Amino acid sequence: MITSCFGASYKEVQIGDIVTLAQDKPFVLECGVSISNFPLAYQSYGTLNARRSNAILICHALSGDQYVCGTHPVTGKEGWWDRMVGPGKPIDTNHFFVICSNVIGSCMGSFGPKETNPATAKPYGVSFPFITLGDMVRAQALLLDHLGIEKLFCVIGGSMGGMQALEWAARLPHRIQAAMPIATSIRQSAQNIAFHEIGRQAIMADPDWCDGNYLEQRKYPAKGLAVARMAAHVTYLSESMLQQKFGRHLQGENFTYGFDADFRIESYLRHQGQSFVERFDANSYLYLTRAASYFDLTEGGRIKLTDLFAGTKVRFCVVSFTSDWLYSSIESRNLVRALNAVAANVSFTEIECDKGHDSFLLDVPEFDAVMRGFINGSAALFGISPPDGGVR
Amino acid sequence: MITSCFGASYKEVQIGDIVTLAQDKPFVLECGVSISNFPLAYQSYGTLNARRSNAILICHALSGDQYVCGTHPVTGKEGWWDRMVGPGKPIDTNHFFVICSNVIGSCMGSFGPKETNPATAKPYGVSFPFITLGDMVRAQALLLDHLGIEKLFCVIGGSMGGMQALEWAARLPHRIQAAMPIATSIRQSAQNIAFHEIGRQAIMADPDWCDGNYLEQRKYPAKGLAVARMAAHVTYLSESMLQQKFGRHLQGENFTYGFDADFRIESYLRHQGQSFVERFDANSYLYLTRAASYFDLTEGGRIKLTDLFAGTKVRFCVVSFTSDWLYSSIESRNLVRALNAVAANVSFTEIECDKGHDSFLLDVPEFDAVMRGFINGSAALFGISPPDGGVR
Numbered sequence: 092m093i094t095s096c097f098g099a100s101y102k103e104v105q106i107g108d109i110v111t112l113a114q115d116k117p118f119v120l121e122c123g124v125s126i127s128n129f130p131l132a133y134q135s136y137g138t139l140n141a142r143r144s145n146a147i148l149i150c151h152a153l154s155g156d157q158y159v160c161g162t163h164p165v166t167g168k169e170g171w172w173d174r175m176v177g178p179g180k181p182i183d184t185n186h187f188f189v190i191c192s193n194v195i196g197s198c199m200g201s202f203g204p205k206e207t208n209p210a211t212a213k214p215y216g217v218s219f220p221f222i223t224l225g226d227m228v229r230a231q232a233l234l235l236d237h238l239g240i241e242k243l244f245c246v247i248g249g250s251m252g253g254m255q256a257l258e259w260a261a262r263l264p265h266r267i268q269a270a271m272p273i274a275t276s277i278r279q280s281a282q283n284i285a286f287h288e289i290g291r292q293a294i295m296a297d298p299d300w301c302d303g304n305y306l307e308q309r310k311y312p313a314k315g316l317a318v319a320r321m322a323a324h325v326t327y328l329s330e331s332m333l334q335q336k337f338g339r340h341l342q343g344e345n346f347t348y349g350f351d352a353d354f355r356i357e358s359y360l361r362h363q364g365q366s367f368v369e370r371f372d373a374n375s376y377l378y379l380t381r382a383a384s385y386f387d388l389t390e391g392g393r394i395k396l397t398d399l400f401a402g403t404k405v406r407f408c409v410v411s412f413t414s415d416w417l418y419s420s421i422e423s424r425n426l427v428r429a430l431n432a433v434a435a436n437v438s439f440t441e442i443e444c445d446k447g448h449d450s451f452l453l454d455v456p457e458f459d460a461v462m463r464g465f466i467n468g469s470a471a472l473f474g475i476s477p478p479d480g481g482v483r
Numbered sequence: 484m485i486t487s488c489f490g491a492s493y494k495e496v497q498i499g500d501i502v503t504l505a506q507d508k509p510f511v512l513e514c515g516v517s518i519s520n521f522p523l524a525y526q527s528y529g530t531l532n533a534r535r536s537n538a539i540l541i542c543h544a545l546s547g548d549q550y551v552c553g554t555h556p557v558t559g560k561e562g563w564w565d566r567m568v569g570p571g572k573p574i575d576t577n578h579f580f581v582i583c584s585n586v587i588g589s590c591m592g593s594f595g596p597k598e599t600n601p602a603t604a605k606p607y608g609v610s611f612p613f614i615t616l617g618d619m620v621r622a623q624a625l626l627l628d629h630l631g632i633e634k635l636f637c638v639i640g641g642s643m644g645g646m647q648a649l650e651w652a653a654r655l656p657h658r659i660q661a662a663m664p665i666a667t668s669i670r671q672s673a674q675n676i677a678f679h680e681i682g683r684q685a686i687m688a689d690p691d692w693c694d695g696n697y698l699e700q701r702k703y704p705a706k707g708l709a710v711a712r713m714a715a716h717v718t719y720l721s722e723s724m725l726q727q728k729f730g731r732h733l734q735g736e737n738f739t740y741g742f743d744a745d746f747r748i749e750s751y752l753r754h755q756g757q758s759f760v761e762r763f764d765a766n767s768y769l770y771l772t773r774a775a776s777y778f779d780l781t782e783g784g785r786i787k788l789t790d791l792f793a794g795t796k797v798r799f800c801v802v803s804f805t806s807d808w809l810y811s812s813i814e815s816r817n818l819v820r821a822l823n824a825v826a827a828n829v830s831f832t833e834i835e836c837d838k839g840h841d842s843f844l845l846d847v848p849e850f851d852a853v854m855r856g857f858i859n860g861s862a863a864l865f866g867i868s869p870p871d872g873g874v875r
Binding site: 278279339 | 515671673674688707710714722730753
């Protein structure tokens with residue numbers, strides 16, 4: 092049971108499993124700060140087989156959390172990948188043990204800026220240490236240690252989750268057999284850094300942000316966070332999808348000659364901003380966008396991708412969507428080119444789809460087929476047995 | 484002499500020529516409100532010839548103003564199209580009389596929300612009536628009446644200025660001979676409506692906006708306006724230009740693990756936001772984005788473009804830029820297709836350029852050549868004589 096503070100509506104929310112990690116030895120973040128006894132919240136679906144070999148780790152995106160499927164405790168809606176994960180679904184929980192943990196820095200029970208700093212008995216706020224994608228992944232590895240899983244069958248993620256999948260493949264390749272980075276990139280582009288900066292500035296411009304101490308002052312930068320979310324949300328959709336879905340349709344019959352939401356797209360965006368405020372912590376948004384902007388597998392060009400992946404035994408499936416302008420297919424192709432150059436086992440699928448970056452979350456049957464094919468093919472290749480020990 | 488209030492630094496600024504229009508009969512705005520005796524600020528460059536036939540009207544974009552060239556009285560920098568307009572330049576002020584007026588709704592001396600309402604002796608703020616692109620153009624026509632110019636040689640504009648050029652061609656074709664709509668569209672797309680809404684929400688979220696009455700309260704929503712500008716500015720540039728110009732370059736040597744501007748693109752965007760605040764009125768930004776979002780030559784599909792332009796005698800040059808994702812070439816092509824279908828005299832140039840929407844303001848030699856060619860060719864076709872009466 093933790094206290095949720097989203098949108099300044101303080102309520103008790105039941106969070107699923109939370110483990111305390113780094114109990115024996117400190118966990119050193121890339122920024123240099125050491126942490127210990129920190130919480131990591133996770134959900135699991137399906138059953139681990141006797142050989143502990145059928146585990147799939149799903150890494151969530153910036154605004155996601157561990158509630159992949161089932162009912163979300165804060166929103167009351169279904170989890171963000173309910174269509175993809177479950178019994179009989181492409182990631183089939185009858186066969187695989189699916190884990191998703193809330194990334195550190197986030198706000199759904201894991202170590203993040205809204206948690207209480209034991210040293211001060213106050214929320215961390217912006218005294219929270221800076222975390223990186225690498226830190227998130229190493230924290231996930233500690234969770235696997237806790238669960239007694241030495242090697243993942245597969246790590247899967249889209250967007251910032253895809254970056255985590257790439258971190259796994261690059262830094263901890265001995266702990267995974269397969270990786271599926273979806274709609275992602277080996278580093279954050281200038282344009283994406285720019286959009287993240289806009290979001291942070293919107294939040295920090297809100298006086299209710301209180302220099303990061305809004306929880307203590309029982310305020311909430313709801314307006315700033317809503318603007319940040321609206322700006323980000325537009326980048327998740329393609330122009331053609333926006334045009335098809337909303338076009339210039341009005342809410343009413345005529346222009347109102349006012350600043351209310353005249354167009355349906357305006358009303359939709361306001362709704363997106365508002366519902367985000369009700370489930371996400373503003374400081375987490377600052378920290379996670381910062382972590383994503385810092386992400387660069389090549390460390391500023393100092394490391395070659397071909398060196399990073401030389402000799403890799405990981406089986407890759409790289410997926411991009413034609414209308415994704417946030418992480419375009421070109422970026423996936425660059426990754427695939429490097430993997431091919433080191434003779435990695437890599438398949439690449441560019442899916443023709445007009446739904447933009449969010450395609451990986453939406454109804455795209457071809458993507459379901461790619462997912463099912465890669466998972467089942469890899470399971471056969473690696474001899475992964477289902478939990479009942481029978482033949483799949 | 485007017486009082487400038489940008490960024491809450493109240494200073495006296497010398498604005499060029501200001502005429503009072505609608506003195507004899509009221510000017511009815513599309514929203515239904517009648518206005519009279521309203522100011523329109525403009526600049527002119529070059530000399531009107533004896534036949535008054537060499538006038539070129541330049542329509543500025545959303546954040547532009549009448550200071551096309553020379554020194555801007557607020558910023559102290561050169562005008563926004565100094566590279567294009569002047570003696571010997573593509574729009575040659577040795578040959579043509581160039582006019583640019585500040586659009587109504589804006590903030591550089593024309594009738595706009597920061598002007599004083601004579602009825603209350605207070606700034607209009609959000610009691611200012613809603614204006615449309617059509618209203619802006621009809622106000623420009625009143626200015627031409629005042630100047631004794633019956634027919635323009637040419638009307639030219641980029642972005643929201645291009646929409647005004649299209650309004651001229653569609654609604655007042657008898658008053659122009661040629662039109663050059665650049666990097667624009669016949670209507671605002673859903674994506675562009677979305678970005679405008681984000682900007683407005685950022686401004687209105689700022690408590691210093693004071694429900695639109697910040698001038699009276701001697702406050703200024705600087706932070707909100709800066710965020711709005713940052714969000715808009717990203718849309719003016721292409722991804723590839725951002726990548727080339729900024730990439731992932733840091734301000735310092737290493738990550739600071741903080742929320743200061745670590746990346747150069749972040750610092751650049753903050754600077755863009757800040758300098759905009761120093762020269763632009765926040766309420767004007769609300770009104771002008773609203774006007775642009777309302778823009779639709781087809782009036783919600785009720786009017787066919789081919790009907791609108793049937794029998795037009797206007798000579799058109801439509802220009803788009805390959806990397807402009809705000810007003811893509813596809814939108815220009817749709818316009819050109821309709822003009823071709825009514826056998827209009829239209830040329831279309833899609834310029835290969837990676838500088839994004841802002842290409843029309845930047846150093847693009849091919850665009851200069853297109854401009855010079857269209858202007859000089861049209862002048863020859865229509866027999867426009869230079870101001871000295873000699874042969875060009």
